[in-house]
Amino acid sequence: MEPNSHQSAVSKEALRGYDLVFDVVYTPRNTQLLKxxxxxxVTTVSGVEMFVRQALGQFRLFTSGSAPEDFMRKLVIEQF
Known part of the structure; x- marks a missing residue:
């Protein structure tokens, strides 16, 4: 996470023991941890995915409708 985006809280060696790493940081999208x-x-999931899923859930909660997922994902990716 900015301003220390070149650092990771978990050592590369420790990551070998995991099947999945999910980083909730969305800027930068491809964090040092994910790299x-x-x-x-290891399979990785970026914070952008969490950001989009939260937005979809909030849209559904407040409107009782389905959000345009592809459109929302595209907008978020363009911004981050």
Whole structure:
């Protein structure tokens, strides 16, 4: 996370023991944690996914309707 986006709280060696790493940080999208996890073969999920899923849930909660998921995801990715 800014301003220390080149650092990770978890060592690359420790990541080898996991199947999945989910980083809730969405800027930068590809954090050092996610980069290092991918380098050791771990499946990664970025904070952008969490951001989009929260927005979809909030839209549904407040409107009782379905949000345009593809459109919302595109907008978020363009911004972050």
């Amino acid at each position: 290092e996890a991918a380098e050791v073969g």
